[in-house]
Amino acid sequence: xxxxxxxxxxxxxxxxxxxxxxxxxxxxxxxxxxxxxxxxxxxxxxxxxxxxxxxxxxxxxxxxxxxxxxxxxxxxxxxxxxxxxxxxxxxxxxxxxxxxxxxxxxxxxxx
Amino acid sequence: xxxxxxxxxxxxxxxxxxxxxxxxxxxxxxxxxxxxxxxxxxxxxxxxxxxxxxxxxxxxxxxxxxxxxxxxxxxxxxxxxxxxxxxxxxxxxxxxxxxxxxxxxxxxxxxxxx
Numbered sequence: 001x002x003x004x005x006x007x008x009x010x011x012x013x014x015x016x017x018x019x020x021x022x023x024x025x026x027x028x029x030x031x032x033x034x035x036x037x038x039x040x041x042x043x044x045x046x047x048x049x050x051x052x053x054x055x056x057x058x059x060x061x062x063x064x065x066x067x068x069x070x071x072x073x074x075x076x077x078x079x080x081x082x083x084x085x086x087x088x089x090x091x092x093x094x095x096x097x098x099x100x101x102x103x104x105x106x107x108x109x110x111x
Numbered sequence: 112x113x114x115x116x117x118x119x120x121x122x123x124x125x126x127x128x129x130x131x132x133x134x135x136x137x138x139x140x141x142x143x144x145x146x147x148x149x150x151x152x153x154x155x156x157x158x159x160x161x162x163x164x165x166x167x168x169x170x171x172x173x174x175x176x177x178x179x180x181x182x183x184x185x186x187x188x189x190x191x192x193x194x195x196x197x198x199x200x201x202x203x204x205x206x207x208x209x210x211x212x213x214x215x216x217x218x219x220x221x222x223x224x225x
Contacts, residue, residue: 004153043115043201043216044154089153098167101146101153 003027004092006102014110019077021105023090026071030092034099035064035075038087047088048075077107085109113138115204115217123223129190132220136183136204143185144214145177148199157200160185189222197224 005024013019023033031052036044050057050064050073057064063076077084090102116135124130136143144167145157156169160179177187183204189196199221203214 002153006153009151041218043203043218045216046214091154096167098156098159098169099154101155103151103153 002103003030004090004100004102006088006090006105008105009103010106010108012108012110013080015082016079019075019080019084019107019109021075021077021088021090021107023073023075023102024071025073025092025100027092027094027100028068028071029095030100032093033064033066033073034091034093035062036089036091038089038104044089080107080109082109082111115202115215117200117202117217117220119220120218121221121223123225124192125225126192126194128192129188130192130222131186131188132200132202132222134185134187134202134204134217136185136202137215140204140206140215141183142205142207143179143183144203144205145185145187146201146203147171148201148219149197154201157187192224194224197222 003026034049035047037047038044048059048062048064050066055066066073085108087104087106089104091099118133142161144159146154148154158177159167163179174190179185199219201219203216205214
């Protein structure tokens with residue numbers, strides 16, 4: 001049973017518009033969440049994180065929102081750029097500091 | 112500073128064989144974690160080593176094993192390969208054993224089991 005779910009396998013967005021990637025989790029004990037970005041033939045790279053004591057964290061064009069009651073987080077990219085085309089993984093940290101990963105969403109930015 | 116390197120990058124094996132994958136962490140990093148990535152499953156945690164000791168282990172059968180050497184390089188071994196072991200195996204290193212966002216990933220080893 002997947003504890004971290006990214007229900008959209010892919011998402012296509014026009015360049016310059018907002019990209020919204022969603023992630024749901026089932027374990028209310030998760031208290032730290034991370035987003036990673038992965039290009040083909042490369043390993044994932046850390047993008048942004050959020051602690052459960054916050055509901056928003058911003059870093060440049062990237063903002064992560066956390067809704068604990070809904071067990072939902074989202075990553076907003078504004079404005080979207082061609083270089084943002086990649087697979088985005090959502091991950092949650094459990095009490096053993098292990099990361100539980102979602103299946104990923106492939107983001108395609110159209111010129 | 113060189114990144115995390117993994118060898119080999121691609122590997123083809125047949126069922127029943129065994130395989131050893133290697134990971135060299137970033138210089139100075141003492142923690143190495145291994146993940147299996149299969150389509151639609153995201154990354155599944157295999158195990159983590161810190162200073163030659165296995166600190167955490169994921170939910171994989173005993174056919175999957177690993178070790179870490181004194182220079183922090185790590186190897187993982189899969190014995191009696193099964194078709195379902197075909198995947199991308201990713202290694203990540205970090206300076207300490209905590210703060211997962213400081214993990215740096217290698218490009219992975221793509222294993223195909225025929």
